[in-house]
Amino acid sequence: MFIDVHVHPAFYEPIRADAARQDARHELLGLYHNGTAPLEHVFNQMSCAGLDRLCLLAQDYSADSAAVVSNEEVARLVGLAPNRFIGIASIDPFAPGCLEKLERAFTEHRLRGLKLHPGRQGFYPPDPRLDPVYALCERHDRPVIFHSGLSLEPDSLAKYSRPAEFEELAYRHPKLRICLAHFGWPWVQEAAMLMLKYRNVYADTALLYFDSAKEFYARVFTRDLEITWIDRSLRHQVMFGSDNPRFEQIRMARALGELGLRESSLELIKGVNAAEFLGGID
């Protein structure tokens, strides 16, 4: 089982919206040349990458704009391909009714986790205003994927999502599984630090900020970090993610396989860890 835990479906054909909302999606995401992708194309891409499942992330910044991709839209996509898609909810934690929205996402829409973007939504992860959100996730045994490190989205600040900012949250909520998306780049050693100490902290590999996938993965995972750190110590907490369509899903999947990890570590990173993080795969 090969799972990409970090995919944004804003430009998938079944949820294509009117021109104004499509334009807003481009602007809010800072992705300016994405055409609409028929699901058949998405499946072709999965096949080329060798992927079995994609986690589709909703994105809700509704405190100051419309949801980029709503929980309902993600649920609709999952309904079209339940054997390929896993839905992840989103709320704006400062929008009225956000807890009810999240409850509905977990119960009615059966979404499997929550995505939050501290840098875009303007909060530090241990902010007590988020405690009810985290409590709800714990009550439903749902994990949280946090954007961490640099974000290329407009109006987002990296200061909120530096990995070290997550320590208090990991410490205070040891039963809450959290993922530092993008491995917290450029602070990948801080991310590794947290993962070493807190077993409820995961990270995904959705990072391709310079160079080719092969070059950048080699840089981050064999020089900024030692590959042995992943292969020996963190292998149960790293998950494959691509941040597609911003980054290159197929080439990143290939680059992961060329890092020199043990086959058993690759199996964990490709899917076993994601299944555990998500609390099981249907």
Place this chain on the structure above:
Amino acid sequence: MTKHASITLLTKRYNEFVLITERVEEALRESGIQEGLVAVISQHTTTGIAVNESLECLESDLGLFLERLVPEDLPYSHARILPSYGSTAGNPTGHLKSHITGNSALFPVVGGKMLRGSAQDIYLCEFDGPAQRTINLVITGD
């Protein structure tokens, strides 16, 4: 008289040769043009339009020939984030193969049919798939 048409298709692989001869002929028939020219032009910069013999062995040879000329793992300048796209440009090899292959083909139209040799077929060459691709056709004549 000039008629415009297009072919849209989904490619399935990273590098792939997709035969489009029949779809061009179909568009030509629908145009009603009997004498003139048909131009086949890709709308993309990581595809090519090629004319060659439709044989599995040749497709393999052509693919390997391009791979030797344009290896995947060289340090290409185009491997970077493009601010105007907001995404990575991981496809330098596609652009280079497209550059080598060219993006168009031209055939005479005689008696309502493309005048082509018995070994000549038209390919869309995919160099950065899978993707949705559009090929524009311009059929001009009488």
